[in-house]
Amino acid sequence: MTPQARRDDLIAAALDLFGSRAPELVTVDDIVARAEVSRPLFYRYFPSLRELQVEALRTVTDGLVDGLAHLEQGPPEDRLRTAVRGLIDVADHYRAGYVALLRSGSVIATSETDAAIDEVRNRSVELILDALGLAEPSPLVLLTLRCWTAVVEGALLSWLQDRNVPREILDGWLVDQLTAMLTTTAAHDPARARR
Template structure:
């Protein structure tokens, strides 16, 4: 096995373990047993489990960010739906990694993992504001969008774990949730939700 493949194998093993346990409860022996490698080989790639954890989350985040940047040139609502579909695609493909990523946001108090999780959330907020054509969001609008990203995270986590909601309904339902939240915000700050095109954001002309 090549060096790159062996490193990827260790990351995959870590993501599987981190999806069911807190990283502080995962040892080097746990990872080497799951990957079927020796401890000396593990330390040829990583200094310890914490470094492996950061690398594992980074691999999922890179995929998420890449997919967010591949949105089609379309109407704002369609672009938002495409963004949600992209997130769902990555979450499904890296199920264990996505679960670990979301849990890291509240369970693991380290600057490195916190920065990684924040990178995804901040990019998601930027994508939404771009698609809604909002260049100078007010504090209330920012709060609305940030709250919606938390709804998306929780919904995808529930979907991965329970599979009770059909995949094909996720993107439309979640975007409708955002539009409803923005509508409520607009009743408090109508001037804050007028796009540069002179129409309410996210609505078709």
């Protein structure tokens, strides 16, 4: 196995474990057992557990950004629904890692993971602006879109913990939330409402 393939294998083992428990509860022994390697081999590729946690969580955010980058063409609502469905899929697949990324005060939060989360948020806003054909959004439109990304994050965190809303309803509800927020924004931003 190449060094990069071995690193990827260790990251995949960590992410697999993050699917069932919070990253801060996963130990080096858990990871080496899942990857079927020795502790010395683990430390050959990662000088610390923390470095592996950050790399693994970066994989989650890269997955979110990649999912947003490959959208089908079509009406804005269909494109947004597809994007939200992709976010739900990635968040669900890496449930514990996603929760750890967004949970305030997580013991594994770093400036690097915060920057990765901001990258996902910024990409989400860019996607919506592109879908709506808005090259020069007003400050109020930008504020609306940034607030909506917070709604999505909060909804996903709640849904991942409770699952009391069927998955097939969640993405449509979130897109409808954006539509309602933009309608309200248009009422307060008449110059943009015409566009």
